[in-house]
Amino acid sequence: xxxxxxxxxxxxxxxxxxxxxxxxxxxxxxxxxxxxxxxxxxxxxxxxxxxxxxxxxxxxxxxxxxxxxxxxxxxxxxxxxxxxxxxxxxxxxxxxxxxxxxxxxxxxxxxxxxxxxxxxxxxxxxxxxxxxxxxxxxxxxxxxxxxxxxxxxxxxxxxxxxxxxxxxxxxxxxxxxxxxxxxxxxxxxxxxxxxxxxxxxxxxxxxxxxxxxxxxxxxxxxxxxxxxxxxxxxxxxxxxxxxxxxxxxxxxxxxxxxxxxxxxxxxxxxxxxxxxxxxxxxxxxxxxxxxxxxxxxxxxxxxxxxxxxxxxxxxxxxxxxxxxxxxxxxxxxxxxxxxxxxxxxxxxxxxxxxxxxxxxxxxxxxxxxxxxxxxxxxxxxxxx
Numbered sequence: 001x002x003x004x005x006x007x008x009x010x011x012x013x014x015x016x017x018x019x020x021x022x023x024x025x026x027x028x029x030x031x032x033x034x035x036x037x038x039x040x041x042x043x044x045x046x047x048x049x050x051x052x053x054x055x056x057x058x059x060x061x062x063x064x065x066x067x068x069x070x071x072x073x074x075x076x077x078x079x080x081x082x083x084x085x086x087x088x089x090x091x092x093x094x095x096x097x098x099x100x101x102x103x104x105x106x107x108x109x110x111x112x113x114x115x116x117x118x119x120x121x122x123x124x125x126x127x128x129x130x131x132x133x134x135x136x137x138x139x140x141x142x143x144x145x146x147x148x149x150x151x152x153x154x155x156x157x158x159x160x161x162x163x164x165x166x167x168x169x170x171x172x173x174x175x176x177x178x179x180x181x182x183x184x185x186x187x188x189x190x191x192x193x194x195x196x197x198x199x200x201x202x203x204x205x206x207x208x209x210x211x212x213x214x215x216x217x218x219x220x221x222x223x224x225x226x227x228x229x230x231x232x233x234x235x236x237x238x239x240x241x242x243x244x245x246x247x248x249x250x251x252x253x254x255x256x257x258x259x260x261x262x263x264x265x266x267x268x269x270x271x272x273x274x275x276x277x278x279x280x281x282x283x284x285x286x287x288x289x290x291x292x293x294x295x296x297x298x299x300x301x302x303x304x305x306x307x308x309x310x311x312x313x314x315x316x317x318x319x320x321x322x323x324x325x326x327x328x329x330x331x332x333x334x335x336x337x338x339x340x341x342x343x344x345x346x347x348x349x350x351x352x353x354x355x356x357x358x359x360x361x362x363x364x365x366x367x368x369x370x371x372x373x374x375x376x377x378x379x380x381x382x383x384x
Contacts, residue, residue: 016256026256039261040128040141041121041205042271043068044249046098049085050278050379055105056081058117063383066100067272074116079108079210079237081117090180091146091247095260099146099247108210108237116215117237118206118228119246122384124310125163125195125202130253133161134194143205144184144257145249149174149234150242156208156219156229157185162201164193167227169219178243184257190222199310201384205251209236209244274310278379281369287327288367288378291353293360299326299353300342301367305380308347313380315341315351323376325368328359334370339378349380 004021015027046066056062056071057080064071064083071083086101102119132138143157152174160167170185195202208215211229219230236244248260279288291301305313317323317338324335333355342352359365369376 075114080106120206138189154232281376333358
């Protein structure tokens with residue numbers, strides 16, 4: 001109906017749709033997604049942040065403020081970062097209310113060969129079977145994102161196949177420091193290396209902050225090894241004034257980056273809870289599930305997990321026994337040990353509670369956070 005909207009034919013057996021002068025979709029390259037949606041990443045919107053602000057030490061893995069995203073040091077880098085979920089007015093204009101902000105708190109003055117620091121997300125292998133990797137029918141994938149960097153010049157993103165140990169690196173160039181810029185990178189199909197059909201890590205998407213020569217390889221081709229960058233990668237942690245921010249991250253099948261797949265926060269939270277689920281103390285008394293008293297030192301609580309988690313989870317608590325109360329017929333009594341996981345699988349966990357005295361054998365009681373205690377929480381982790 002107008003001059004900048006219509007169909008065109010960019011390649012053989014391919015039809016593109018243009019609206020407003022910009023290609024929106026390409027049939028034959030980007031298949032119409034079904035089921036769970038086109039974004040293979042979870043929480044690319046950075047909308048879910050169950051843990052809150054997190055500090056990552058060099059040489060160790062730390063879950064970031066935003067669910068499913070990890071700050072990871074390889075080797076023994078000097079760099080230290082704090083990650084936060086941040087509301088950014090500039091990105092709000094682009095349809096993204098939240099961003100993942102990475103604040104450099106200790107500088108990386110010199111990057112050794114065996115050092116790297118990256119922001120990454122691991123994707124569960126059984127969710128990637130549609131890529132058909134390891135077959136002649138393997139497909140391309142396109143990574144699109146918004147990025148703000150303290151430096152201009154070449155930066156790198158990568159994908160890594162966890163089961164077979166192959167990487168592919170893509171470069172992107174920041175034109176203006178501390179400014180949001182949009183990028184899309186297409187990674188070639190991998191016809192040689194299969195992704196296992198299991199609940200482990202199948203593919204890892206990474207953004208390099210620093211990368212020594214042991215983690216460098218040429219761009220645009222599959223290569224053996226866990227690599228994150230080319231030799232052109234900037235050191236983004238060389239000053240404590242540096243901030244790196246990431247938003248609107250999408251990995252989709254095909255060679256064209258399409259509009260970000262916005263979803264309601266309830267759907268995103270549900271997906272995140274397959275890997276991490278947390279209940280925090282709120283203002284006032286907060287009741288948790290009901291438990292059964294065998295003895296005062298052996299109170300059993302059954303916690304139903306929803307959704308079912310990826311694997312049998314570990315239990316995380318504040319580590320302070322007096323953050324937790326048992327409410328019984330005679331009143332309240334503080335726990336004398338932190339709640340402990342006793343048994344369970346991926347959908348139900350048995351938790352053991354203990355108090356010094358109070359409830360009677362056979363009584364039903366309720367686990368509570370102590371009123372006025374801000375530090376209490378119960379979390380279940382089955383992260384990749």
